[in-house]
Amino acid sequence: MPLRFDIKRKLSARSDRVKALDVHESEPWLLVALYSGHLNIWNYETQTIVKTIEATSNDLPIRTARFIERKSWVVCGSDDMVIRVYNYNTMDKVHSFEAHADYIRCISVHPTQPFILTSSDDMMIKLWDWNKNWACTQTFEGHTHYVMQVVFNPKDTNTFASASLDKTIRVWQLGSTQPNFTLVGHEKGVNCLDYYRGADKPYLISGADDFVAKIWDYQNKSCVQTLVGHTQNVTSVCFHADMPIIITGSEDGTIRLWHVNTYRLEFTLNYGFERVWCVAQLPGSNTLSIGYDEGAIMIKLGREQPAITMDNSGKIIWAKHSEIQQANVKALGDSPVKDGEVLPLAVKDLGSCEIFPQTLAHNPNGRFVVVCGDGEYIIYTALAWRNKSFGTAEEFVWSADSSMYSIREGNSRVKIFKNFKEVQDFKPDYGVDGIYGGQLLGVKSGSGLTFYNWETTSLIRRIEVAPQQVYWSDNGELVCIATEDEAFMLRYNADAVEGTPPDEDGFEEAFDVVGEVADKVMTGVWVGDCFIYTNSENRLNYHVGGEIVTISHLDRTQYILGYIAKDSKLYLGDKDLNVTSFALKTAVLEYQTAVMRQDFETADQILPSIDEEHRTRVAQFLEKQGFKEQAMAVSVDPAHKFELALQLNDFATAYGLAVEHSSEQRWKQLSDLALRSSDFNLAKKCMYNAKDYSGLLLLASSLGDSESMEQLAEQAHSAGKENIAFTAYMMLNNIPKCLQLLIETERYPEAAIMAKTYMPSEVSKILKLWQADLSKTNAKAAEALADPLQYDNLFPELQLALKAEKLLEKERSTLVPAGSYSEVTPNWERDVLAETEELLASLPEVTASPKEDEMLTAEEKEEQPVSLPDAKEEVEDLFKTPEVAPEVETDPEPLVPQDPIPPASIETNPPEEAPPVVATPPVQEAAPVEAAPATEETSEVGEQSEKRDLFGNSSTDFLDDMDKEISELNLDDINVDDIDLDDESMFD
DSSP states (O other): OOOOOOEEEEEEEEOSOEEEEEEOSSSSEEEEEETTSEEEEEETTTTEEEEEEEOOTTOOOEEEEEEEGGGTEEEEEETTSEEEEEETTTOOEEEEEEOOSSOEEEEEEOSSSSEEEEEETTSEEEEEEGGGTSEEEEEEEOOSSOEEEEEEETTEEEEEEEEETTSEEEEEETTOSSOSEEEEOOSSOEEEEEEOOSSSOOEEEEEETTSEEEEEETTTTEEEEEEEOOSSOEEEEEEOSSSSEEEEEETTSOEEEEETTTOOEEEEEOOSOSOEEEEEOOTTOOEEEEEETTEEEEEEESOSSOSEEEOTTSEEEEEETTEEEEEEGGGGTTOOOOTTOBOOOOOEEEEEOSSOOSEEEEOTTSSEEEEEETTEEEEEETTTOOEEEEEEOSEEEEBSSTTEEEEEETTTEEEEEETTEEEEEEOOTTOOSEEEOBSSEEEEETTEEEEEOTTTOOEEEEEOOOOSEEEEOTTSSEEEEEOSSOEEEEEEOGGGGSSSOOBTTBOGGGEEEEEEEOSOEEEEEEETTEEEEEETTSEEEEEETTEEEEEEEOSSOOEEEEEETTTTEEEEEOTTOOEEEEEOOHHHHHHHHHHHTTOHHHHHHHGGGSOGGGHHHHHHHHHHTTOHHHHHHHOOOHHHHHHHHHHTTOHHHHHHHHHHTOOHHHHHHHHHHHHHTTOHHHHHHHHHHHTOHHHHHHHHHHHTOHHHHHHHHHHHHHTTOHHHHHHHHHHTTOHHHHHHHHHHTTOHHHHHHHHHHHOGGGHHHHHHHHHHHHTTTOHHHHHTSOOTTTOGGGOTTHHHHHHHHHHHHHHHHSOOOGGGGGGSOOGGGOOHHHHHHHHHHTSOOOOSOHHHHHTSOHHHHHHSOOOHHHHHHHHHHHTOOOOOOOOOOSSOOOSSOOOOOOGGGSOOOOOOOOOOSSOOOOOOOOOOOOOOOOOHHHHHHHHHHOEEOTTSOEEOOHHHHHHHHHHHTTOTTOOGGGOOTTOGGGGO
């Protein structure tokens, strides 16, 4: 039978003539060397050029280029006879040197040593060592024409072969200047050659200008086959590393694929890009790259998934080319293996297969293995590897019943066998594009996926979906239908298909959708109600109950082989037939399955067998299913338990966990929940532990809790939260503390203005601090600040304000309950100075004269009641302001004070204030002093010398103040009328 496999185009890149190609070992990169002198690196997954190197300045052709992955290099040879080396990460030129006396045709990189071989039109081959600064360590001479290609032998890297236009192939050995032998057989010049990588044949292939390719046995030094079919020069040849095919390319524009065993032509490919110049393929990959006159093409041959299968006992069988091998994971015993590590399996050869295996599959009980490929199938016994049955088939699938299987013949017919005998042969209504085994027989067609009964081939259900694969659980109740970009989890109801006839689409109640995965499922397996799968992003996940759990991030593409419950391990294999394992506790999966089936009695019995390290995962699963109380009982992670306690409003548990594992975040979470539940005492405790001062301010002000507010103010002050501390003190009417806080933080302007508003008696002291601080940056501005004690003429209502301060002391010391808010006059509606004046004015004046008082006898004076003037004195004592002695200065004050800077001109940043909980002290606004109207002579002076004090009052006639100062100093020789008011120097 001919080879059967799909061929798909992965990359199509139009460009100038492509003379050389190379595929990177680890990155999805294709190196393209152009006849125009450029190097392009394509990402064949994104279909984009990621790097470009202009190697030759004069556009000379580059005929060869290779990756050196272990050095992150690209090395190329061009028609200027120069070898150039570039770092493909930095794009810097690492080295360049003239290598030959004529065009460089080929570069071959040694697989392990720091060597490269170069061949040239100068008929020489040279060996270069990059560890010796690219020294030429050996030269091989003997060819009599251009040397077109050199290739290292992958089985013996000390030998290599060369192809020349002198019609010969020579085999050389490193260290020897003479060839080991010469192969002669082509009628014209040889352009290309390649070694066979398989262990079974000592072959190499060559292509020449005589339009043929020849297969040589280099041990017998003879030609074993000639491949005839091309109509022009054969320019490139290679053996595929993993598939039994030979690839040849020609100037006739075609790529031909030949069977490596029968040498039969299997495929001819022509993509219309004119002449073929080179081909490249990466061992371990099923891709093939082709270079043409008009660009490059990359195609994918066959399946990416290796032919490998594992039964329920851990026996693994795989195909390596046509050889069948076996390994057993049970042979490892109890030796510890880390997750993701390659298992050191002992491999046993079972023999060769008569067909090229494309798929292998055990039947459900593991007794038989089917090999399918080349349009045929062969069933072998798993133990002795004896042929049990065979036939022609495009596809083969097993039923859930180990004795039944089905095959697809062409695109129209499906046959069902039982005990190796045909029992059904039917033609589906919509054709057959693929078949799937399991509990039901699935048939893929253009209309979607159709399920049939194995025994009767009766229609069960037609689903409009384009499946890539179908996975059934062992009990036949669950099925996963994997499509191109998502997967659907369905539950099969076997009882719904009995007793009633189906409609044209089958039984509607046959399947229920239980889940959906927005992932491309590559391979999968059911374990109970859990579906374990790998996706296109190389993640190993499992889906259960709508939840997706990531088991591991894989470092390469791997395929699920199966799960062994006894070992609690999941096994995977890759394209290189390396097998890895991942621990996945059976108890966890069984517990999750029992919960999904709502069998809580079984779940409780399984729970003790689950290790503590897996309890949290189980608890997270229970939480997703809505069983939060059970999740909190199962979880051993304090953070997870705390979150569950919050969700359940279990304050006691949450508080205990927060105390045991204290963190500000947890205390804040608990305080928020306590606030929502109106548990203010708990909220206050949590806020203190979380140091949530803003929250405490809100809580204390909302509750009118002065004790908490006082405590908050002290703690916030100690913690450096001045804004909150200031607001708290302000709401407590503790003006001295507010002033102290502003002074400590060196907010002297704000402190002075606040003192002017609430405590005028402190203005002078704060002003001196302000002056001292301001003088460091602006001495003139500091001198311009007017002290109320020295310039009382600028503060006409200072005495009244001081009396008002005394009057309000008692009011400030008594906090008004928040409930009395409606009965308290707002500050903005009060005039404190007016209230003080009214109070003083309401006191009766003295009516008795001194003479009348003198006429009274002593006895009458004793009987006389307390006079009203004495009562007034008692009230005035309340407002008596202590006299403050002015500071003694060595230098007398200037006759005329400096202009004070108006407070409004000083930028201040008052602290934030929260909404008050209690009535704050009223703002003492001093009544403005009416200024006398300015005359024409004094209007200009008024503009220049007008002062604005800290209370916002104006002194409109500064000239009167100056006259007063002059008269007090008895300067009789100065005439005020002679003073030039426009002369500013008089103020110096």
